[in-house]
Amino acid sequence: MNTSYDVKFWEIRRNETSKTPSYVVRWKVGGRQKSKTLRTKALAESFLSDLRQAAKRGEAFDVETGFPLSMLQAKSARTVFEFVRAYIEMKWPHAAAKSRDSISDALSTVLPALTKDRPGRPDAGALRTALRKYALLPAGKRPNAPHEMAQAIRWLDGASLDLADLGETRTVRLALDALALRLDGTASAPNTVARKRAVLHAVLEYAVELGELPANPLHKVKWKPPKTTETVDPRVAVNPRQAGELLTAVTYVGRRGRGRRLMALFACMYYAALRPGEAVGLRLQDCHLPAEGWGQITVDVSRPEVNTQWTDSGDAHEERGLKHRGRDDVRPVPIPPELVRILREHVQEYGAGEGGRIFRSERGGVVASTAYTEVWQEARKLALTPAQVASPLARRPYDLRHAAVSLWLNAGVPAPDVAERAGHSVDVLLRVYAKCIDGQKEIANRRISDALAA
Incomplete structure (x- = not known):
């Protein structure tokens, strides 16, 4: 040939x-x-x-x-x-x-x-x-x-x-x-x-x-597939009080401070709406953490977990670019003073690992999804009532991201700004979180009533 x-x-x-x-x-x-x-x-x-x-x-x-x-x-x-x-x-x-x-x-x-x-x-x-x-x-x-x-x-x-x-x-x-x-x-x-x-x-x-x-x-072929569900179930989203109680409960989970060293990881999912893979890959040089006021995280890598047989490196946490973006794209995310404080305290206590990685396992490796999921399930039992534990409320760590995006939308933050922070397109954002936007019906009814009375 x-x-x-x-x-x-x-x-x-x-x-x-x-x-x-x-x-x-x-x-x-x-x-x-x-x-x-x-x-x-x-x-x-x-x-x-x-x-x-x-x-x-x-x-x-x-x-x-x-x-x-x-x-x-x-x-x-x-x-x-x-x-x-x-x-x-x-x-x-x-x-x-x-x-x-x-x-x-x-x-x-x-x-x-x-x-x-x-x-x-x-x-x-x-x-x-x-x-x-x-x-x-x-x-x-x-x-x-x-x-x-x-x-x-x-x-x-x-x-x-x-x-x-x-x-x-x-x-x-x-x-x-x-x-x-x-x-x-x-x-x-x-x-x-x-x-x-x-x-x-x-x-x-x-x-x-x-x-x-x-x-x-x-x-x-005339074959009708089952209807898919793209929208987030609003029942999974915690409110700020519940989120705070869950983050506190995380610090009490596990021996030798296992949960304590993961609390800031969960905080990034809630306060910055980071995906788990983005939070796991966060580096110190990606963070602007001032002594006072708002800071910023610049997200440019993700480390999603997958079986090693599918990766080129044999590493279960192969470094990737951002989801749905080019490899060199970055996403700046402003972070509130609460998260700035949590990250500053975490870095002061645990330092940064290889390549500036903020979050590491007890042995210094990449945090596995099984590890943080186990901690999360234990924290739910400590922070929530038995009825809430049995419910979909914050069932997965990823639900903290859903709670963050829902909070921003319901606070009146414009959809394009929320989409930029969360790493979505506006149309995907509104479609996925349509059921999580609360209180808009009353506002619409009031505006219609005002227009009819004019």
Whole structure:
């Protein structure tokens, strides 16, 4: 195979020679011009993006076909299983660890349903484990599978439907029905179904891009997904008094001051609406903490926790950019004197760790989600009544962020300002927190009454 790293791309252009709208992607490999025509501009943009990503990560391109080697692997796939594994190889290098986990989760649910009726079918749990821990990892990350898992993978390889079968609506319906159920046969949560369907849609779009399917068959299936819930349940949001009592209770949890060293972490979630991963990654140099008055946190990194098999570094807390933002973007968050005081006292007592990290475990490592979640659950029992403990009130540490955003909105802070501080777009902010905005109905009624009386 003749390969080259000499690749050049041009802008997408409309195909003027066709009566029906179509778009042409043009590029050059080793001095030879290549082109591909796709039905929609969105497909063309997605295909060009895949080519650019392959070039950016230093992948060799086949001079004859013009495709990067990962894409060539997908085009040579004859079964759904082979195609999905090639898709994983293509997506892995430029996907975040959480996205890799989500892709694997969705496809390990769908693939067992896209198989022929062959003898020796492993049980559902074995198939899912074989896919999650072994088969749906790139070749360079894939560990040696034990005998039972290797058998399950061989069965999948032999029983997988032909790739062409994906063009049939009955096949796609099998996949949709599978992702709507848990392993135990009960219905999946609506948001889980939506997330897994989005992954399936992306895989099918990739097959269309490569010319393996004429169109995305999902668009032809009349399948009604369960309604998703995007809005925050207002019952989870604590008021300022409850938040203060919870933060105090945290300091009494655990031996050797375990909770005490985490109190400021929770305070950042409540007073600055930081996501847990953002709070865990907070550094001293990101903080302006004056002796009096308001301070500021400049958020520019997040350390979300994920299984090490999905990360490049093998670290469960791989450093990432901010959610839904470019890698070099930052988010300044003004913080009230209460949080300034808490952070100053925390730094004075515990200092800063490697790289200026403010929050560390007892052994100096990154604070694990299991550690701060355990502390939080104990603090709830100390600070709340039994009825409140059984309720959704502040059930998760993340709910402190919800409480902060709800407080700001109800205090009359303009939505664009709240969105900027919380790291949301305005439309997402208002949609997600619509049920948490209190007291607006009475204000609206009064204004309408005043207008009618005028």
